[in-house]
Amino acid sequence: MKKSSKKRSFKSKKHSFKPNLIVFFALTSIGAFVLFAMVQPVFTLANTTLTIYPNGQGFYTAWNGDENDIDETGTPDCEDGSTDGNDNVAESTTGDRESVNLNLSSIPNGATVTSVNVFVTDQGATIAGGSYQTFVRVGSADTDSGVNLTTTSTSACTTKNQVINVIDFTKTSSTDLEVGIVKTGIDTNKVWIGTINAVVTYTPLTITASAGAGGSISPSGTAAVATGDTPTYISTPNIGNVLADVLVDGVSQGRLNSYTFPSIIISHNITASFNSDWSQPADFDNNDSVGNPQDALTSNDDYATFNADGDDVEYDEFGLNSIPPGMIIDGIEVALEGNRSSTRTLLITLSWNNATSFTASQSVAFPSDDDSTVVVGGASNTWGRTWTPSEFSDANFQVRVDEGGENGSVELDQIQVKVHYSIPSGHIVVDKITNPSGDSQSFSFDATGGAYADFALTDTDSPNDQTLASGNYSISETVPGGWTQSNATCISNIGDSETIGAIELDSGETVTCTFINTKKGHLIVQKTTYPADDTTQFPVTASGSGTITGGGASVVTDATDKDYEVTPGTYSVTEDLSSLPLWQNVINEESTDCTNIEVGAGETQTCTIINKKAARITVTKTSVGGEDTFHFSGLGRDNGFDLDTTNQPENRASSFFDVFTELEGSDFSVTETVPGGWDVDNETCNLESVRPGDKPVCDFTNTKRASFRLEKISNPDSNSGSFQFDLMGPEQTGIPALYVFTPSGIWNLSNLLNGPYSFSETIISPSDWTGSQTVACNGNVGNSPSGSVAIPFVFTLSPGESMSCVVNNTQDALISGKKFEDANADGIAGENQGIEDWEIIATKIIADDPETQDIDESLDTLTYPDTTNEDGNYTLRVQPGTYKICEMLQEDYFQSYPTTDTADSTSCDNSSRGYELTVVAGDNINAKDFGNYQKGSISGIKFEDINGNGVRDEGELPLPNWMIKLSNGETKITGEDGSYTFGDLLPGAYTVSENQQDSWVQTMPKNSENYNIPLVSGQNAIEKDFGNFKLVTITGFKWDDKDGDGIWRKEGNEENPVEPGLQDVTVALGRQNGEPRQENGHETIPIEIIAMSLTGADGSFTISGVGPGHHKLFEESKSGWQATNPAARTDSFFDITYRIDLQPQQKPLVADSFFDVFVELSGHNVNQSEATKGLETTIPGVPLEFGNHELLVIITKDSGGPSGGGNSGGGGGGGEGSSAYNSLSADAKKVDANKDGKIDILDLNILMVHWGETGGIGDFNGDGKVDILDFQSLMVNWTI
Structure with missing residues (x-):
């Protein structure tokens, strides 16, 4: 691969470590990096040399200490009491925090932090047990551990740790992560912290690289990256392989041998895949200005350079000599690995005759200056010509690479070739022929070997022709049911000997196999039975010249035909009835001959066999009431036949006879000879038109007659008396209906029909005979009735039964x-x-x-x-x-x-x-x-008689726990509902009373303290109720009515002072004693005094223990005083007066001035005169306050002196030695009668109060009478 500045190799981002931060990286099983950061404390330490940290003090600085300690270096030690110039301790109150900032430079940006394990060493200052927690601060959010730690020693440091699961966050260059201590609890124990360190768990961003078979990717595996990184991955094929694709996060990037990630922000996956079976050149020829053409022989990052017009080179010796002869060349692919600058392309052409001739060219354009792989041609691209295997020999096959004439250069790292070829195929042809021809049956074929596929054919389908590679094959046919395989042969077009089980197919060979099948025929045997639908199985046997599937022996029924599957031939069917004696063969127009039947291929033939079944006639005899032998004739028996019911279950005997009939039916007959003493009860026998298989039944039932015996017995027995018996039953002749006994005897009857009977007895004489008329009978088992013959006695005679009855007459x-x-x-x-x-x-x-x-x-x-x-x-x-x-x-x-x-x-x-x-x-x-x-009982209710009326009214409550006494000494305590019951009382006289209790008075029963009860048998004396009234207290006052206005002035002033109470005045409570009566022209109501009280210092009085009723409250009559409240009750108009019965020692009372006192409610004390009815007040309440005014002495005109004031010294009239009111003159009208220092209308009130009394104002108007007109005259002449 080219080494140039343009190529970018993967480099890990270097992380610099702070000098005092020890960092450990560990890759966990879940791909998470754990950072162990040992951080020196940056808050107050004890007796230690503090270190200055690049990140400095954390957010919290609440604990005591020298904050400059963070600039120190070295490892602080725990406080040991020495004087090393650093005696500061971590002293804190609850809630104070201290934190340090962690240096996160060793954690790559983009990593997800999941937890922080905080380690501390602590020491107690003077007392162990100081409590604290560790915490983590991310940004501005704190997460406490939630569990307290406490110091355990005052002499040594102790290491502790707490894992804090923070909310996951992504580390960036600006992330602020702190760990710290927070003081917790309410203790004041000092906490010293020697060191603090943390283990940070995080998951970085990663790139996972992998390569498929045939190559490699570098770097491979999983690597941690940071945000912003741009790593490069190189995919390198092995020898004989070509890069197929590069996938990033599942998305194809093409055949890029070098892939560089853009700025990383998430994790990625990169995968390289490769194609195999590629060939490399071993040499090259005719180099024309190509730089280092040998560098394209292998992939080694060394390049052949094409950078000028006319550069070309021919690569050969690809090692393709192994292509077998005769193979068909399907396509050619050329793979080039390299890169380019600018726009220059390459042109690829192929030669098959050592550079003498070339195919048309195909252009290659590398996508960029990074290595990539480009493939031209294809698995089905033959570059415009037909190839033979020999043209790929090292002596013939070459690949020319020319530059395309554009600008820039192309650097070629490797060139490879893949040739796609296939083996020439042969043919296996299968044809299907059926007999009969043209049948639609489908036949399945099982093909084995190579790519030979299973198939199915019908006679009308075209032969199955499959193109197959040379090899060994076989084919077999699945023969359907109802078919046979007649022939199966194979013929080769090249004369080879082939069979369906062993076909050796050569290249270009055609093998034709023919399968011939014959369809089986059917011979159907039909069965017809009389009667129809019979289920009997009839043995049949088929035989013939062909093959019978399953053999010839079988059975056939009326409902099920027999279908023989046979190969073409001649067949016969025979039937065997030797085991079926009840069946006969029938030859008629419906039956067919079942011999010498010709059945062709696929043909169905039918033959029919007819059978009839014998009829079975059953004769049944039932004898009711006995056993016997019964004779019958008919059914072709010359001497007839007998049926004997002796010792037969239910006396029933039967026999059957099998007879063959015509198909349309035959007639038969059976006749019975009835023996004497028997009746024919039932005869059912219909033997007309009996057909094959019928099962007619003839039933004959005979009933035997019964007998009866009656014995009559009389008790007491005498020679006199006649007793008649009347017998009633089924209507029959020769049987007497009555019999008379005188007085006893026996009556026998025989030859009786069975059925219900009755007989009754009539006493003819003596006429006064009375008694029982019993009967007891004995008949068959279970039939022994008994009863009386005074009324018809019913019994039943069963067939053949002998009934014996005994009648007994006994006088009662x-x-x-x-x-x-x-x-x-x-x-x-x-x-x-x-x-x-x-x-x-x-x-x-x-x-x-x-x-x-x-x-x-x-x-x-x-x-x-x-x-x-x-x-x-x-x-x-x-x-x-x-x-x-x-x-x-x-x-x-x-x-x-x-x-x-x-x-x-x-x-x-x-x-x-x-x-x-x-x-x-x-x-x-x-x-x-x-x-x-x-026995009887006495019960009642104990209740509180709220209104004291002696009646239990609605709403009056019961009184529980009150003793009730019975005169026999028993006592009961009333229940919660006030009830009591004396039970289990013998008849007799009883007295019921209650146990009296203090403060209560009995109100019910009204006129007695108890109940006298004469209790008789079964009597339940109820409602013996007791009512009680809780006694009340009456309270009131007696006062000095200074101004005589009848109103008690309880609050006053200097001008009108308070009117005081009167002490030691007798107050008496009375009640009416007897009916009113006339005395001296007046209606006099007698009053009985029942209680008295003396007023106290404040004028108050109390009368306790008062029962219900209408009472009257009187006061003592005192000389010189006049009652002002309540008003006088003397009614001269109605002439009603009250006579008070006083004892000699009792003081006189004011009889015409009193209070009506209504004691209406049990236990409710009274302090006023008030009467109610229901919820309504009928007499408004008036306080029980007696007012008295001291009398004024008035000097009248007749006395010769002026009017004046003073005490009269007497009550009701003038005092002793005083003048009388009855001589009061008109000029004395201005009198200060109430002695208030004023002459006003109130004085008139005083004079009005005393008008009419003995010594009062008298005949003021001079008309010779003392009456109301005198007061009117005084009032008219009064001047204020």
Whole structure:
């Protein structure tokens, strides 16, 4: 290859290393380079000589220390306490960072960095355990390790490392990569860092070069490159090979021996491929001014130069003498490797006679001044002539290379030649002939050897002709079904002896093979049977002059013909019926002769054989009700035949007869002789037009007649009495319909038809006879009915059956009594109500030992049940014997009668008592009574009677956990729903009461503290409810109504001071005691005082423990004081007064001034007079506050003195020694009655309050009466 400045060889980009950076490169298994960078720390160190780094301090400088340490050289050591002038330590608070910049010059640009493994040596200053993390900073993004490291020693450095998987980034010339330390945790322990280094893992850009067989590429394998690199790759063919193509990233670049990549920005693949079987020249001739023509003999980067007009040279001795004679030359290729400058081309011509003659030229133009390979000619390009193998000998074949006359030069590194030739071929021809001629059957042929291909032919196809190279071949035919291969021969056009299994084909030879096939014929044997569609297989045998496929023996059926495949010839078919006695051969117009049948090639012949099958007549005899021998005649039997049903299953016998009939059918007959005592029940036999293969059946059924025996027994037996029996059944003659027994006997009947019968008994005499009329019968197995003949007794006589029946008449004994409900459980029937639908059972006692009367419990018992009627009465009808009479106890009932003292009393199995009686026929025993009772219960609800009305109203809640007492000593605690129940109580008298609790009063029941309950049998006394009202407290006040206005001034001032409470005043609570009554012309309501209270220092009073109701609250009547609130209640208009019943020691009360107090809600205390109804307030609330005004003494005109003020010393009228109001005159109208220092309308109010009282204003208007008109006159004359 030419060595010139134009050629560019691959050079790795050199990377310079900093003096204090140790770099290691390692290629990993995944093609990634790992850079190990040991970096001296550039932040504060302890007792070390710091080194100055080219890249300097990192972004973070938060830790303490001398930052100039980064200019030092050498390796800093760990802090050891010495005084070396560098005592700075890495002291930091949480979150502070320190970093150094890594020198990345050794990592090629474009590489992808994937992780950084940071190594540190640390030491604790005075205490180990200081925590920190390493981190990586790429550009402005920090990635912490996320896991704390802690110092482990204070006396030595400890090495630690953390791998930090950064987000992949591409290294460029401006990439800033730092590693550092960040203080973490909340500890204050100092952290010293001695060294920090890093291992950087990255993947560089690469070029992967590879070459195919026949050459090489240089450099080969995978090489790392950097962005901007422009490497060159050289493809070199081996001797005898030519460069075929160069692919870059799968894209063809042509036959470029030298390829240079443009500026690298991504990774690439480059692949070179080569062609083989090329020949090089060993010499050259007739050189005309070509520089170094010998350099084109091999590819060695030395060149033959063509740089002037007329330069040419002839290359020869290519070593092509080995081309076999007779080969066909298909094409010639010439490959030239080289380059050019400017426009000069080369012209290539070929000589076949040692440069005497040349072909037309073909031009070659190299694409550039880089080496490339150009190929002219082609695998099918013969350069305009026909060649022979001898023309390629070293003495004859030459390649002339001429320059094309253009500018510049062409440098030729190598010239090579490839000759394409093929071997001359022969022919194998196959023809197909069929018999019969022209058949469309396709025949498959299997061809072997060389390129000989399989094929198929029909008789009408053209012969198969394949051109093949010389060699050994064979051919075979697959003969289809129904054909034979008659002949297969091969003929050579050059006289060689060839067979289809061994063909030795020579060049130019034609071998013709002929295959002759004969189509087989068919002989079809058809079978027709009578009856049609019979599946019997008939043996047939075919024989003849030809070959029968599969042999001649076979079978044929009516549904399936036999198809014999035969070669052409004469054939016969015979049938063998020796194993088929039920079949006969039929010769008629439908059958054909099956002998001497001629079958040609591909021909089908048919013959038909007809057979008929014998008919089978079956005669069946069934004898119902017995066995016998039955005789038949017919079917051509002169003496007839017998069928015996004796010992036959289901008494059924049969026989069959095989007969041959005409094809159109034949008639037959069968006749039976019926023996005595038998009836013909069924006869089915149709033997007309019986055809071949028919299977008619004749059925004969005979039924044997039955017999009947009736025995009559009377109990008690006597010589009197007549009993008539009536028999009903199938209609028949000679059979009596009734029989009379007097009183017993036997009735026999025979020769009865089978079927349903019935008989009943009529008691003719004595007329008063009553009792059971039982019957029990015994007939065939499973037919033993029993019952009563009081009504028609039904039974069935089967054919041949002997039925025997026994009738027994027994007079019944009667046992009766009453079932009653013992209401008070006293065991005495009395007037107690009878119980309906109660089962009473009489059980017969069956003794296994008549002397001891012991009962054998294993024996079945005989019971007689009865159910009581609506009056509780029962009657048992029993046969004579000893019985135990018991009742069937019912759930929740308890027996009170009979007792152990009751006559005939005995114990029953159900823990109750009954009666044991012995009765004879006709006995009548009564008064065997049974008494029962049920337990009862008492239940109710305990509730809070909210309104105290003694009734449980809707919404009133239950009171749980309250004790309820029963007079028998039982107690119950009410449940969450307030309920209680006393259960399982015997009938009797009970008292239910509640346990009284403090602060509660019972309101229900209203008029008693308890319930008195006479509990009878089965009674459930419900709704025995208890209502309680929680007692309330009444509170109020008594005050000094200074101004007498009836309004309590609770807040005041200097002019109108607060009105104070009145202490030690009695307040009494009363309630109406009795109905109102007339006294002295007035309706007087009696009042009973039920509670009293004394007001305290503030005038307050409290009355506790008050129950529900309408109460009245009174105050003590004090001399010299007048009630102002509430207003007086004396109603002279309605003449209603209240009479208060006081005890002698009690103080007098104001009767006409009081509060109505309504205690309406349980537990709700009262402090005002208010009444409600439902949700509505009917009487508005008024505070329970008693107001009293101290009375004023008024001096009247009649007293001779002026009016004045002062205490009267009495209540209600003038005080002792004072003048009376009734002499008040008109000129005394200006009176300061309320003593407030003013004469105003309020004084009139005071006078109004006291009008009408004894000693009041009196007859002010002088009309002789004290009434409302006096107050009106005073009011009219009042002047403010």
